[in-house]
Amino acid sequence: MTGHPGRLSGKVAVVTGGGSGIGRAVALRFAADGAAVLVADIAGESAAQVAREITDSGGRAVATAVDVSDPGQVEAMAATALAEFGSVDILMTAAGVLSFGSATETDPQAWNRVIAINLTGTFLAARAVIGIMAKRGGGSIITVSSSTGAHDASPGNVAYVTSKGGVAMLTKALAIDHAAEGIRVNALAPGPTATPMLGSVMTEDEMRRFGEAMPIGRLARPDELAAAAAFLASDDASYVTGAVIAVDGGQTAKVGMTLADLGTIARQK
Amino acid sequence: MNRFEGKTVLVVGGAQGMGLASAKRFAAEGANLALFDIEPDTVEASAAGLRAGGHQVESMSGDVCVAADVESAVAATVARFGGIDVLVHAAAIVELKPILEFEEKSWRRIVDVNLTGVFLTTRAVGRVMAQRRNGAIVVFASTNAFFAEESNAPYSATKGGLVMFVRNAAMDLARHGIRINAIDPGIIDTRLSAALIHDPVAGPDYLKRIPAGRYGTPDDIAKVVLFLASDDAAYMTGEDVIVDGGLTLGATLGIDDLGLEGPGD
Numbered sequence: 001m002t003g004h005p006g007r008l009s010g011k012v013a014v015v016t017g018g019g020s021g022i023g024r025a026v027a028l029r030f031a032a033d034g035a036a037v038l039v040a041d042i043a044g045e046s047a048a049q050v051a052r053e054i055t056d057s058g059g060r061a062v063a064t065a066v067d068v069s070d071p072g073q074v075e076a077m078a079a080t081a082l083a084e085f086g087s088v089d090i091l092m093t094a095a096g097v098l099s100f101g102s103a104t105e106t107d108p109q110a111w112n113r114v115i116a117i118n119l120t121g122t123f124l125a126a127r128a129v130i131g132i133m134a135k136r137g138g139g140s141i142i143t144v145s146s147s148t149g150a151h152d153a154s155p156g157n158v159a160y161v162t163s164k165g166g167v168a169m170l171t172k173a174l175a176i177d178h179a180a181e182g183i184r185v186n187a188l189a190p191g192p193t194a195t196p197m198l199g200s201v202m203t204e205d206e207m208r209r210f211g212e213a214m215p216i217g218r219l220a221r222p223d224e225l226a227a228a229a230a231f232l233a234s235d236d237a238s239y240v241t242g243a244v245i246a247v248d249g250g251q252t253a254k255v256g257m258t259l260a261d262l263g264t265i266a267r268q269k
Numbered sequence: 270m271n272r273f274e275g276k277t278v279l280v281v282g283g284a285q286g287m288g289l290a291s292a293k294r295f296a297a298e299g300a301n302l303a304l305f306d307i308e309p310d311t312v313e314a315s316a317a318g319l320r321a322g323g324h325q326v327e328s329m330s331g332d333v334c335v336a337a338d339v340e341s342a343v344a345a346t347v348a349r350f351g352g353i354d355v356l357v358h359a360a361a362i363v364e365l366k367p368i369l370e371f372e373e374k375s376w377r378r379i380v381d382v383n384l385t386g387v388f389l390t391t392r393a394v395g396r397v398m399a400q401r402r403n404g405a406i407v408v409f410a411s412t413n414a415f416f417a418e419e420s421n422a423p424y425s426a427t428k429g430g431l432v433m434f435v436r437n438a439a440m441d442l443a444r445h446g447i448r449i450n451a452i453d454p455g456i457i458d459t460r461l462s463a464a465l466i467h468d469p470v471a472g473p474d475y476l477k478r479i480p481a482g483r484y485g486t487p488d489d490i491a492k493v494v495l496f497l498a499s500d501d502a503a504y505m506t507g508e509d510v511i512v513d514g515g516l517t518l519g520a521t522l523g524i525d526d527l528g529l530e531g532p533g534d
Contacts, residue, residue, distance in 0.1 A: 004270045176518045179480030191504070215443040220504045227501035236496055239455075239489035241481060242518040246508045250443055253436035253507025 002032070003227075007234050009034030013090035014081050016068050016125055019046025021195030022144065023094030025222030026229045027051075031059035033230050035090060038081040040066045042095070060085070068095045068121030069113075078128035088129045090233045091141045093122045098197050099159045111159045118163035119170065126174055130183060138182025140233045143171045147248040150189040164189075168244050175242030184241040186232045191248025193220040215250030272499045274299035277350040279343070281305045281333060281390050282360025284312035286459035287409065290487030291357050291494045296324040298495070303327040303346040303353075305339075306360070325350070333360050333386030336393075343393040355498045356394040356406045358387050363424045363461055376423050383427035384434070391438055395447055402446035405498045408435050410451040410509055412517045428453075432509050439507030448506040450497045455513025457485040481514030 013030045017023035019041030027039045031054040039054070041047035044065030054061035062084045066077045081088045099106070099114045122143050133139030148154040149164025168187055175185040192198060192210055198219075202210065211219035228247045231237055246252050278295045282288040283304035292302050296319050306312035309330035316328030327349045331338030346353055361383045364375050387408055398404025413425040414432045435451040442449055456462050456479065466472050466484050476484065493512050496502055511517060 004272075007270070172518045175515050176480050179515050180482060215440050216448075216504065216506055217443065224504040227503070228505070231496045231501055236492040238492065239481065239485045239514050240493060240510070240512050241515045243511045245505075245510055247502075247504050248508070249504050250436075250439045250507040253439050 003029050003230065004033050004234075007033045007236075008090070008230065011035040011089040011233070012038070012081060012085040012087045013092065013233065014038045014040060014077065014088055014125070014129065015092040015094060016040045016066065016077075016121070017093070017095030017144075018050055018063075019043045021094070021197055022190065022193060022222045022225045023092065024050050025226035026092050026094055027061070028054065029223065029226035029230050030090065030092070030233065031057075031061055033234070035233075036060035036085045037062075038077070038084065039063045040068075040077050040095075042067050068093070068125055069116035071124050074121075074124040074128045077125070078132065081129075082132065087136055088132045089136065089139050091125060091129045091133075091139070092229055092233070093125050093141070093143045095121055095125075096144060096163075096197075098201065100156050100201075101158065102156055103158050105156070106159050114159035114163050115166070118160070119166040122167050122170060126170075126185070130174075130178055130181070133183050134178070134181035138184075140237070141174065141183065141185040142229050142232045143167050143185070143187045145171065145187040145189045145244055147189050147191040147246055147252045150187065150244050151246065151252040171244065172242045179241055184232075184237065186237070186240055186242065187244040188225060188228055188232070189244050189246040189248065189252070190225050191220055191246070191251040193222055193225060195222055214248070215254055218249070220247060220249060271299050272495065272501075273355070275301075276354040277301045277303065277346065277352055278355040278357065278498070279303040279305065279346050279353050279390075279394060281342075281356070281358045281386070282409075283357070284308050284315050286359070286461070287454065287457060287487045287490045287494075288357065288359030289315050290491040291359065292319065294488070294491045294495050295355070295498075296322065296326070300355070301325040301327075301350045303329065303342070303350070305329045305331060305333075305342045307332055333358075333390060334381035336389050339386075339389045339393050343390075343397060347397055352401060353394050353397050354404060356390060356398075356404070357409075357494055357498070358390050358407070359409045360386055361409060361411075361424075361427075361461070363421070365420045367420050368422050371423065379423040380427055383424065384430050387431055387434060391434075391449065395438075395442055395445070398447045399442075399445040404447040405502070406438075406442075406447065406449040407494050407497045408449065408451045410435070410453045412453050412455045412511060412513050414451075414453055414509070416517050435509065436507045443506060448502070450502065450505055450507070451509035452490065452493055452497065453509050453511040453513070454490050455479070455485055455511070455516040457487060457490055459487060479514045479516050480518065483514065485512065485514060
């Protein structure tokens with residue numbers, strides 16, 4: 001992966017959801033920019049594979065299995081980063097799950113799971129590293145909201161968009177509370193991205209047509225989200241905090257999600 | 270990093286402040302620079318400073334609200350460097366006064382410079398970029414696009430207008446391979462904000478509202494401008510990025526913060 005070698009050298013990054021999709025691309029990019037990376041994922045083998053990819057190309061990485069909705073496991077993840085690399089300077093919370101259904105179609109258990117992973121998981125990960133960052137004089141936390149949720153609702157998606165809207169406000173609250181400790185907290189709001197998560201609910205042809213509905217004419221590549229994350233992690237974003245940055249090919253500038261854009265997703269339940 | 274090696278960057282309002290800070294960073298990363306500003310002496314001095322560092326710099330003066338001035342600046346840039354890869358539009362003016370006392374002439378001038386000026390530069394440069402189906406435009410909006418201040422309605426109205434201009438322009442420009450995004454600076458230490466920042470009372474008082482604990486520097490903004498102009502932002506268009514040290518996360522502004530006298534005083 002091309003990056004800006006050296007921009008993050010000497011930094012330690014923790015990436016949740018680092019085993020696939022956007023998280024994987026971020027882990028690879030942080031490493032390419034010089035950071036040591038703790039690749040964390042609920043799928044431990046996927047995390048290990050990404051860590052191997054990094055070490056095989058000369059970078060520093062360690063993998064760990066973590067369920068981000070479990071406070072004890074998240075604390076252990078932070079402890080692993082400290083033990084392996086001595087600090088945490090960057091946290092990327094890319095772990096997340098997709099869900100479909102209106103309120104009447106979403107049972108409370110399904111709702112709780114989405115909130116537990118997407119929203120509470122982000123809170124727990126931030127909570128686990130803020131003390132470490134504060135002791136070092138600062139750090140950068142990058143959360144993952146969504147173009148839907150941060151900016152717009154979308155049909156048949158109540159738990160997901162609510163969790164992502166919550167992540168956007170959580171990000172701002174963390175930014176206000178911890179600015180004085182030198183910690184910047186920002187959110188990415190990705191548009192539709194060509195990831196396994198989207199691939200699990202759409203055919204390749206549907207994904208292509210979904211991309212063509214974006215003003216920019218295609219889906220995002222995970223490495224384009226990673227480039228924005230690397231910017232937010234770096235000193236180039238020294239005065240950026242509490243921002244929710246849309247990386248969505250113009251999707252939300254247009255009209256947000258329309259029924260036509262989303263028809264293929266909304267039908268999956 | 271050398272993200273702009275051999276690229277041509279036109280900075281409108283490039284004589285000083287955030288425009289000049291951006292120009293310096295583009296130059297340091299290998300770009301050819303064209304600086305356009307209404308102040309001929311200032312822009313020439315800034316250009317001379319960059320040339321002394323070994324950079325290729327064209328310097329031009331004119332008024333962003335005069336289409337002929339903008340067209341000729343764009344033509345001169347293309348003549349010198351062969352094209353334009355990046356447009357940064359930083360030029361803007363402000364006048365603080367309650368709306369009941371605001372002169373119509375001042376209102377029109379602010380709308381002309383801040384809003385119409387961006388339309389004119391985007392149109393002129395966009396036509397050049399469309400020929401190569403490639404380009405990135407960064408427009409300076411402001412946190413004033415979303416958050417009101419007393420005595421600043423005309424400026425805020427133009428900045429809010431710019432955010433929506435950028436969103437709409439993104440739709441029209443995407444098919445030509447051109448991205449356009451806005452940056453929303455908070456309170457940055459430039460000539461425009463100097464009266465507040467360096468006021469012995471208002472300066473430190475207002476600072477309490479900024480979670481980051483400091484005013485922004487032009488270079489804080491320049492770094493984000495370069496990101497938006499670079500391939501790292503390849504999937505970003507029609508968007509705006511707030512760069513304010515957290516100012517607008519929870520803050521509201523009162524007239525006392527600006528060091529102005531209220532209408533009842």
